[in-house]
Amino acid sequence: xxxxxxxxxxxxxxSPNFTVMLACYAGIRAGEGKGLLLGSMIGIAEDSxxxxxxxxxxxxxxxxxxxxxxxxxxxxVWTPLLGIMSAIILTLIDGFIVYSARSVFGTMxxxxxxAAFIISIQSLFNAPVGILLRKKRE
Numbered sequence: 001x002x003x004x005x006x007x008x009x010x011x012x013x014x015s016p017n018f019t020v021m022l023a024c025y026a027g028i029r030a031g032e033g034k035g036l037l038l039g040s041m042i043g044i045a046e047d048s049x050x051x052x053x054x055x056x057x058x059x060x061x062x063x064x065x066x067x068x069x070x071x072x073x074x075x076x077v078w079t080p081l082l083g084i085m086s087a088i089i090l091t092l093i094d095g096f097i098v099y100s101a102r103s104v105f106g107t108m109x110x111x112x113x114x115a116a117f118i119i120s121i122q123s124l125f126n127a128p129v130g131i132l133l134r135k136k137r138e
Contacts, residue, residue, distance in 0.1 A: 016125035027068035039065020056101035087130025095119030
């Protein structure tokens with residue numbers, strides 16, 4: 001479902017990257033180890049659906065799942081502002097990991113300037129979703 005929503009929305013011909021938020025949410029809810037595993041599963045599904053090189057999204061979403069759980073455990077009080085900042089930063093990290101992996105192991109998908117612009121817009125798409133990121137109340 002998230003892949004369909006992600007593909008149907010665009011601004012300036014740039015689609016959002018909501019799968020990063022899915023991996024981030026999985027990491028926050030499940031912890032570091034399970035976040036890595038769930039993020040990798042989300043990434044392999046995205047790689048399979050994209051029809052391109054198998055692996056860049058697997059690597060990036062796994063790292064995002066782990067990093068989000070790690071970041072969340074380091075702050076005593078999680079605020080919506082920290083959620084927004086983490087959504088932006090983790091989306092930037094994800095985009096540059098995917099871009100780097102595709103550039104090294106495949107053909108360069110775009111120039112670095114165009115890639116930076118697209119990744120920046122995607123991080124702005126994901127910023128409002130960061131408000132909703134928090135662990136379930138126990």
